[in-house]
Amino acid sequence: MHNKLTSWRQQSRLHCLHSSSKSELNLKVLEIDKKFLESTLREQSHSQLHGGWIGKCPYCAISDKTKKKQAYLTPRETGYVFHCCACEITQTTFHFLAGSQGNSKAQDYAQARWDAGELCGGGWNCPLPQKVRKHLLNEKEQRRLAYRLADQQRKEENYRRKYCTD
Numbered sequence: 001m002h003n004k005l006t007s008w009r010q011q012s013r014l015h016c017l018h019s020s021s022k023s024e025l026n027l028k029v030l031e032i033d034k035k036f037l038e039s040t041l042r043e044q045s046h047s048q049l050h051g052g053w054i055g056k057c058p059y060c061a062i063s064d065k066t067k068k069k070q071a072y073l074t075p076r077e078t079g080y081v082f083h084c085c086a087c088e089i090t091q092t093t094f095h096f097l098a099g100s101q102g103n104s105k106a107q108d109y110a111q112a113r114w115d116a117g118e119l120c121g122g123g124w125n126c127p128l129p130q131k132v133r134k135h136l137l138n139e140k141e142q143r144r145l146a147y148r149l150a151d152q153q154r155k156e157e158n159y160r161r162k163y164c165t166d
């Protein structure tokens with residue numbers, strides 16, 4: 001418990017140190033979100049009131065009961081958030097794209113965030129794109145292999161030094 005608290009304090013201190021650059025990165029995220037969220041709602045239009053978009057929910061807009069209720073795409077500090085007042089779903093941009101546009105669209109989005117400066121993965125509200133994750137895993141695997149080979153070589157060398165005198 002105590003350790004957890006200490007590390008949380010350290011993290012928040014780190015966060016303060018980097019807060020200015022972090023908010024610049026958040027602006028980049030908002031730009032990418034905006035691009036990908038274009039025409040994802042039915043009858044999508046800009047909302048003067050909250051600075052995002054308003055329209056019909058792609059999940060539930062078909063039924064008569066929910067016709068009058070609105071769905072929103074609202075810019076928050078860390079990216080856009082989807083919310084539908086009829087089905088009461090709230091999602092980050094990544095999950096909204098995956099749910100309403102399909103996984104390949106969501107992957108394109110995650111890739112765009114990665115390409116813009118690795119704005120995904122741990123600490124972000126968007127996972128690493130699958131391609132990158134695979135690549136990183138491969139690298140880890142390669143390192144492990146290289147380490148194992150070097151270790152083996154060292155053992156062989158030691159063995160030779162010990163038993164083979166020329």
Ligand SMILES: [Zn+2]
Pocket residue numbers: 057058059060061071084085086087088089
């Ligand atoms: Zn809905």
